[in-house]
Amino acid sequence: MNTTLLQLAARAIRIMMLVISVFVLLRGHNQPGGGFIGGLLAGGGIVIYVIAFHTHQLLSKTLRAMAPLRVIGLVLALGSGVLGMVLGKSFLHAQWFNLNIPLLGTLHMGTPLLFDIGVYLAVTGVMVMVILLLMEDRKWN
Amino acid sequence: MIVFAPIIIPLIFIILSLSLGKASGAVQRIVFMAGNVTTIGVAVTILRRVLNEGYLVAQAGAWEAPYGITMVADTFSGIMLTLTSLTVGVVSLYSMAWREDKLNKPVFFALIFGLQMGMNGAFIAGDLFNLYVWFEVMLISSFVLISYGSKKIQLKGTLKYVTMNLVSSFFFVAGIAVLYSAVGTLNMADLAYRVREANGELNLFAPSALILMGFAVKSAIFPFFFWLPDSYHTPPLPVTALFSGTLTKVGVYSMIRFYSLIHLPGDVFYTQLFLFIASTTMISGVLMATSQFEVRRLLSFHIVSQIGYMIMGLGLFTRLALTGAIFYIIGHCIVKTNLFLLSGIGYKITGTFNLKQSGGLMKHKPFIAILFFISALALVGIPPLSGFFGKFMLIKGGVESHEFIHVASALGVSFLTLFSMLKIWNEAYAKDIPEDSQTQDFQFGKAPKQLVISSVILVVVTLSLTFGSKFIIDICDTAANQLLDIDGYIRVILNR
């Protein structure tokens, strides 16, 4: 699928989808959105890019780059849950705190965000892996 | 807090074994066994605490009971947690010695932990949707495990397994949806509370029928059991042993849990329904088993037949019968896994699973023959062994409830089970090596020590069920009592 049109579009689409996915991830706490949807968007962007510039090197490079995301994502999501336990509350108990960022004001932060980021990373990693492995021509075992 | 541990610990070990992809084989195996030992430790701790304190309840995120995700451990869950983690541990030991390269990869270890996480979650889930989610975790791991290795016959079995289980899951979710619209809650304690409050006014026929469909396929009861013998004999033997010991028990556990909640006293319909299912399951399973000559298929049909006994306990729904059913689940899980492990050892020695082609094990490998003898008799329920107590309590419960037809079928099925165990004994152990088969001038293979050790562990557990039967039966009795004491369950979870 090495058409110029798709390649031109794919560059733009990849960046757009990645940015929007982060936006969706961050707005997910009180409005529609969240880690899963954000992860799907990001994964979609990456997959479109790989489809447009389909070469063997790119494919295996992407796969290698995506491999640690699953583990990191799981660790983050699990960690946010265990954090609640460590601090003496129940599993997955949310911990909230205010983060002061100079010039921008305060930000209301908490462990659910950490959980969502974990989900985001894991979903991106797994989705890209599944689609690319299914795309790949070589025999796998 | 410890209630979450059976879920978190396998998850930690999934992450560990996935991230250890590049480490040496020894490290991976050590991590694998460490994970199993930790899970067993957690399960035993929970069982002990539950025996002391009655119930362990935890709310995820500290949301109050009917709204948040509740995790409950009572004695029954404690027993099941201990039982399955023990089985998984022993089978893991076995699988490492099975000498098939694919079974020693980190992905395989992660899948075993995934299966474990799903089962543990299902045992301690406090609401129905959560139960469904854990079912799916367990199922997806089991899908991958059953197709692990991708032999041709295996893929065929996998397709049946996957399709049947997925369809049953959809039925289960549909049941949950209808139930939610009828009752307005999915938390099991709240559900039981509202059902009791409505005092028979609620019409739960459609949801409970749909949910029964879901559980029925998963626990392979009549008439939904055909997928089980068709797919269980295909994967590598350690996987088969693991599935046969644990997976169907999760279905049975959930059935007992769910129907004990909505089962109102004096409700004849469920009693008769479950007793009918129990008898037909027992009879059809054992009749099909008697005509098999492939060890794994024969044993698979026996699983079906013995699920019937467990359902019989649910059908009778008296304290004695439930105690019997729980004791039977314990005995069966261990013995059945062990029979599969032994048939694997037999395969390593004779090179075939077909009974007609094997033989001579009694003469040449008397130790393994003894192991098999004990397990087979325990399965049939010859007095001092573990199957006897469970069956005895079930049958006594049946007689007390005047369900003589079902008692008769349970007894008859016992004899047929004895018959087919004797068939394995005669064909594989007692008779000489068949002369007309190709195996004429072949050497006996060697069974690695680790395989035999894992089987010995399970036989020791079986024997200890005999010698410690008083202790175990007491625990089962507590569990059955808690199952019947729905008001206590509601009180603990909802504080009402």
Next chain:
Amino acid sequence: MLSIVIGVLYAVGIFFLLRRSMVRIILGVLFLGNATNLLIFVTAGLKANGQPSFLAKTAEATKPALSDSLPQALILTAIVISFGVVAYLLTLLRKTHEVTGESDLDRLK
């Protein structure tokens, strides 16, 4: 209206499941999954006045704009699960094709 759609989806799903081709089985599973999600949505989520059903019957009626959010959470979870299952099934399909060169179930012996 939606209930007719659900019925059709179930029928199509089961029809596909009973076909011999493996691709059809995956489609069937997808249809059944979506039918079930819609069923959750209709039976549990779409009430006449959209009162969250965990509120007590006597509680003051909420605004009509507010509906029960639990079924939607359930649907989201179910969608995630069916996503995973379909990914697995596709892999299985490919693997089967690779090993046997068949997509016809009857010839898979």
